[in-house]
Structure formats: C-alpha cells, structure tokens
Amino acid sequence: MFSSELKFIVQLGILIVFTRIGGHWLRRWLRLPGVLGELIVGMLIGPYALGKISWPWVGAMFPPLNGAMPISTELYAVATFASIVLLFLSGLETDLSTFLRYSVAGTIVGIGGVVFSFLLGAGCALWFGLADSWLDPHALFLGAVGTATSVGITARILSEHRKMDSAEGVTVMAAAVFDDVLGVIILAIVVGTVRAETSGGPSWQHILWTAGKAFGFWIVATVAGLLLARRFSRILKYFKTTQAISALALGCALLVAGLSEMAGLAMIIGAYIMGLSLSRTDLVQVIQREIEGLHNILVPVFFATMGMLVNFAAVVPVFKIGLIYSLLAVISKVAGCGLPALFCGFNRHGAIRIGTGMLPRGEVALIVAGIGLTSGAIGQDIFGIAILMTVITTVLGPLFLSASFENPAPGLRHPEDTTKTVAPPIVLPFPSADMADFMVSRIVTAFRNEEFYVYRLTPEEPTYHIRKDDIFFILSRDGQEVRLTTSQRHATMARLLVAEEMLTLRSMLHMATEDGDYASFEQNFVATLFQDSTPPPAE
Incomplete structure (x- = not known):
C-alpha cells in the first residue's frame, strides 16, 4: 500500500496523463472541446466508478471519502489552485474597455438568468411535490443551485476560440461574475432559512451581512484594481526579470482570491478581478507566457476533479425528475440570458452564444450542492437531482457554445466599425522573405x-x-510583406519608427556598396575559416 504522500503524487500523475490523452482524443477524433474529455476522464476514474476498485498491490487509487467531498483535501486544493490560474489568465485575456462597455449588458443578462433559473427550479420542486411552498427549503435550494454558472468552463471555451475579448465573451464573463454574487446571497438565504427552522430564530442579520460583504468586496476590489493597476505594474517592473514579475502577479492573484473567499465569494472571482485589472498594462503577454505552462498542466486536472465529484448512485433514483429539471435548467439560461441580450444590442447569433455560454453549472453548482447537503438543507434525493443537472449542463454547454462560434456571423445587431479606431496597416513589401x-x-x-x-x-x-502602457501594436510577416497594425491614435508613432528603420537599412546598404570590397572580404573570410589552427610543433 502507498503512503498518503506517495498516493497523492500517483493520483496527480494519473490525472495529468489521462486528462491529456482524453482531451486530445476528443479534439482529434470527435472534434469536441477538450474540456469534455477531461470531464469524462474524471467521471470514469473517479471515486464513484473505476477509482473505488481495489487493484492488486496498490489498492483503490481514488477511494470515496466520507462527507460531501469524496476526494482528498490535497487533490481538491490542487484543483482549486488550477481554477485560480485559469480565471487569472482569463482576466488577462479580457479586453477591459470592452468589458466596461458591456458591463451593463452583462448585469442585465445575469439578472435575467438568475430570475428565470430560480423560478423554474423552484417551480419544478413544487410541480413534483418535493416542496410544499415557494419558501420551502427544497424549492429554494433547487432554485438557488440553478442560478450558478461555471465561469471556468465557459472561459476555457472562449479562450480556445479566441473570443475572450469579443462582445459576447465579455458579456458572459460580466454576467457570470454577477451570477456568482447573487448566487451567494440566495444560498445564504436558503441556509439561513433552514437554520431558522431548526434553531427557532431567523438570522436575517447574518444574511444581510453576507450579502453586503459579497457586493462590497466585488465593487471595491474591482474599482481598486482598475485604479491601481498601472502603479502596481510599475512596482512589478522594478524586479526586471519576467520570472519574478509573473510569480509576483500570480501570488497577488492568490491573495485576492483568498480575500474573495473570506468575503463570501468564490476564490475564482478574486482571481478574475486581479487578471482583469492587469489586462490593460504592458505586462500582459509577459505574465501569460510565463504562466501558460502551469495552465496547460494543471487546468485539465481541475476539470477532471469536477468529473470525479459526480455520484452516479445518487442520480439513479431521481433520474426522471432530474432530466426534467435539467431541461428546465437549460431553457432558463438560454432564454433567461438570451432574451435580455436581444434588448442589449445583440442579434440572434449573439444571444444564442451568450445563453449557451451561461449554461454550464460545473463546479459552482457542485459546491452549492455540497453546502446544501452538509448544512441539512437537502437530502440525497435533491442532491442527486442537482448532480444530474450539473452533469448535463456541463456537458452540453461546451458543445453548444463551440457550435455557436462555428458560424462566423457577428453577434451584434450593429457591428462596430473598426475603421474608426484601427488605422490601415503599414505594409512593407520586400524582394524576399x-x-x-x-x-x-x-x-x-x-x-x-x-x-x-x-x-x-x-x-x-x-x-x-x-x-507599453496603453500603446499596442501587432507586427507580422506574411510571405515577403511586413505588416504593422495599431490604432489611429498611435499610427503616427508607428510610421515614424518604420521610416527610421528603413532609412537606417538604406544607409547600411549604401555604405556597404561604396566601401565594401566583397571579393577580398570573402577570400579572407574563407581563408581564415579553414586555416589550420594546430600550433606548430615545438623545436
């Protein structure tokens, strides 16, 4: 048998190997998002499937543990760290100006998704007789768990399609953050109601305090991050090396994530706020490049760990009710978020992308379900319904969202005219590549x-x-042409720099043609290159 330390190392190795194989197989052969392969691998090797089988000499690799969390604390901590890395990089990839421009739309979309999800979820509990009234803890819980949105899964798909800074992408991210804040408040009300029934006194002061902390931290952290980002980036530059800069930035993201958890929000929200704050600094690519390797290794472990939380035994007894609840959960997000998007400047394509982007419940719903189970708000039957809904929406969300981006049609009713902000590219043709x-x-x-x-x-x-600061250029070579693209505001700077380099190049060629004796230079160079460097023998 393994020691606990060795077993954790072996578990982590198994997850890294099999998630990469599963994700690669689904992407290459089935043309499906790699995140689905990672989720499926977690379900198959998790504690409720192959992981509980005792193998010769090694025993069970992922034995189910007692309590709401069936995996080890160490493994869950690694998955949590991976989710922080994922959302930190997602924040870095988000275009801040676009995010702020669509923050109102994101708030409206988030409210629509929360209202639709809560009403349909609680109504489902009343319809099947699982609750006696709208204020019954079972009805409140099924309404609350439906409001969740897994921003991690959606961020992964948006990043793979390079749509993180699109209008649909930033609207989904803003709405998902708002969903998390409202979800925390609803969960606090549900748990507070259950405690009031058992203790005989409502804890509304605690509920209001939790809601105030969540909203307050969200607003204060976002505003402070945006205001202090430039100053913070100047502090990071004192350390010169890219390794030190990226390590300090990630460390600060972990600290903000911890503060977010202390305020009652999910840690991933704090990490996203930190990344969003640094997204307009000139350190973005430096940090992304240094952390990308960590992201590629650990993030698949996060999604596999989510799959490992799925308890198939809890799903079977409530399969029929769970299917209907899952269908309502899909409708509530697609309609509840898509319809408000139509009134916020998006067309049919954009509304569908936003609705499907808000669809995955993922780890957020599982965490809410675990809190409900451990607090006594629900039993195993309601817990099984929540798990089935989480599995279905987590699998369908990436499929629908990826399919929606296959159509290159713009998502806005009136697409932005980029010619007003982006200058025509500077094109330099050359005789050879x-x-x-x-x-x-x-x-x-x-x-x-x-x-x-x-x-x-x-x-x-x-x-x-x-x-550099808010100045941004894209330099590329296409065959024998060099292209330099920037905004209208910085086009003059780009032309001056290119003109200076062209003059320098012309001056170098002119000096070479006037002063250079190429024949003698080549002859001397070849003679020196093949000259016998063996020292003469001593006399």
Whole structure:
C-alpha cells in the first residue's frame, strides 16, 4: 500500500496523463472541446466508478471519502489552485474597455438568468411535490443551485476560440461574475432559512451581512484594481526579470482570491478581478507566457476533479425528475440570458452564444450542492437531482457554445466599425522573405530599445504583440510583406519608427556598396575559416 504522500503524487500523475490523452482524443477524433474529455476522464476514474476498485498491490487509487467531498483535501486544493490560474489568465485575456462597455449588458443578462433559473427550479420542486411552498427549503435550494454558472468552463471555451475579448465573451464573463454574487446571497438565504427552522430564530442579520460583504468586496476590489493597476505594474517592473514579475502577479492573484473567499465569494472571482485589472498594462503577454505552462498542466486536472465529484448512485433514483429539471435548467439560461441580450444590442447569433455560454453549472453548482447537503438543507434525493443537472449542463454547454462560434456571423445587431479606431496597416513589401525577416527583427529591436514589451505569439508564426502602457501594436510577416497594425491614435508613432528603420537599412546598404570590397572580404573570410589552427610543433 502507498503512503498518503506517495498516493497523492500517483493520483496527480494519473490525472495529468489521462486528462491529456482524453482531451486530445476528443479534439482529434470527435472534434469536441477538450474540456469534455477531461470531464469524462474524471467521471470514469473517479471515486464513484473505476477509482473505488481495489487493484492488486496498490489498492483503490481514488477511494470515496466520507462527507460531501469524496476526494482528498490535497487533490481538491490542487484543483482549486488550477481554477485560480485559469480565471487569472482569463482576466488577462479580457479586453477591459470592452468589458466596461458591456458591463451593463452583462448585469442585465445575469439578472435575467438568475430570475428565470430560480423560478423554474423552484417551480419544478413544487410541480413534483418535493416542496410544499415557494419558501420551502427544497424549492429554494433547487432554485438557488440553478442560478450558478461555471465561469471556468465557459472561459476555457472562449479562450480556445479566441473570443475572450469579443462582445459576447465579455458579456458572459460580466454576467457570470454577477451570477456568482447573487448566487451567494440566495444560498445564504436558503441556509439561513433552514437554520431558522431548526434553531427557532431567523438570522436575517447574518444574511444581510453576507450579502453586503459579497457586493462590497466585488465593487471595491474591482474599482481598486482598475485604479491601481498601472502603479502596481510599475512596482512589478522594478524586479526586471519576467520570472519574478509573473510569480509576483500570480501570488497577488492568490491573495485576492483568498480575500474573495473570506468575503463570501468564490476564490475564482478574486482571481478574475486581479487578471482583469492587469489586462490593460504592458505586462500582459509577459505574465501569460510565463504562466501558460502551469495552465496547460494543471487546468485539465481541475476539470477532471469536477468529473470525479459526480455520484452516479445518487442520480439513479431521481433520474426522471432530474432530466426534467435539467431541461428546465437549460431553457432558463438560454432564454433567461438570451432574451435580455436581444434588448442589449445583440442579434440572434449573439444571444444564442451568450445563453449557451451561461449554461454550464460545473463546479459552482457542485459546491452549492455540497453546502446544501452538509448544512441539512437537502437530502440525497435533491442532491442527486442537482448532480444530474450539473452533469448535463456541463456537458452540453461546451458543445453548444463551440457550435455557436462555428458560424462566423457577428453577434451584434450593429457591428462596430473598426475603421474608426484601427488605422490601415503599414505594409512593407520586400524582394524576399529573408529581407522581410531581417526588417521584422530590426523593428522588434527598435521597440525593445524604447522599453516596449515584445511577445511572439507562437514559434511557428512570425507574429508579435508589442505593448507599453496603453500603446499596442501587432507586427507580422506574411510571405515577403511586413505588416504593422495599431490604432489611429498611435499610427503616427508607428510610421515614424518604420521610416527610421528603413532609412537606417538604406544607409547600411549604401555604405556597404561604396566601401565594401566583397571579393577580398570573402577570400579572407574563407581563408581564415579553414586555416589550420594546430600550433606548430615545438623545436
């Protein structure tokens, strides 16, 4: 048998290996989002399936534990850390100006989703006789668990499709944050009502205090982060190295996540606020590049851990009711969030993307279900209904959201005219790709000399993001052409820098043609290159 430390290491290794294989298999062969493969792997090897089987010499790899959380504390802590990394990077990828522009729309969408989900969930409990009134704890709980939105799953899909900074993406993220705040308040009311029935006195002061803390922290942390982001980035730059900058930024995200949990919100909300605050600084690509490896390894573990929480035995007795409740949960988010989006400037395509983006319940619903079970608000039957709804919406959400982005149609009723804000690209044609590459390297060096942060997107493509404070450029090479794109406000700076580099290049070529004796230079170079460097023998 393994010691507890060794068993945790083996469990983590199994999760990392099998989630990568499962995600790769679904993406390559079934064209499905990789997150589904990670969820399915967690369900299959979890404590309610293969994980509870005792194998020769090693025993059960994921034995179910007593209590609401069937996995070990260490494994759940790693999954929590992975969710913080995921939401921190999601905040960094969000376009802040677009987020603020659509924050009102996100709030309206979030309210619509919460109202529809709560009414349909509580109504389902009354319809099947699980509750006697709208204020019955069972009705309140099924209404509350339906309001949750797994921002982690939606953020993963938006990031894979590079839609995090789109109008639909930022609206979904803003609405999901608002959902979390309202969900905490509703959960506090449900738990407070149950405690009032058992203790004989309502704890409305506690409920109001919880609601005030949640709203207060959300508003104060967001405003403070946006106001202090530039000053914080200047402090980070004192440490010079990219490793130190990214480590300090992630450490601060963990601290804000902890404060968020203390205020009654989910830790992932604090991490998202921290990432959103830094999204307009010139350190974005630096932090993303350093943390990307950690993200690629740990985030699949987070989704697999979510799958491991699914208890199949609790689902079977309430399967019929759970299916109907799950159908209502799908309708409540798609209609409750999609219909308000139609009145916020989105067309049919955008409304569907927003509705399906709000669909996954994921870890948030499982956490709410666990709190309800441990607090005595619900029994195993209601818990099973919540689990089935969580599984169905978590599986369908990524499928529907990915399919909605297959259609390239704009999501806004009146798409923004980017020509008013984005200048025409500066295009430099060259006789060969080698000369174009040389010019790209010259421009990159020039920007770095001006203390810009230059980030190459992928090793395969010569495309660079160049940032300094609120100045942003995109430099790329397409065959024999070099393109530099920026906003209208910074177009003059880009033209001056390119003109300076072109003049420098022309001056270098002119000096070489006038002063260079290429024949003698090549002859001397070759002679030196192949000269026998063996020292003469000593006499």
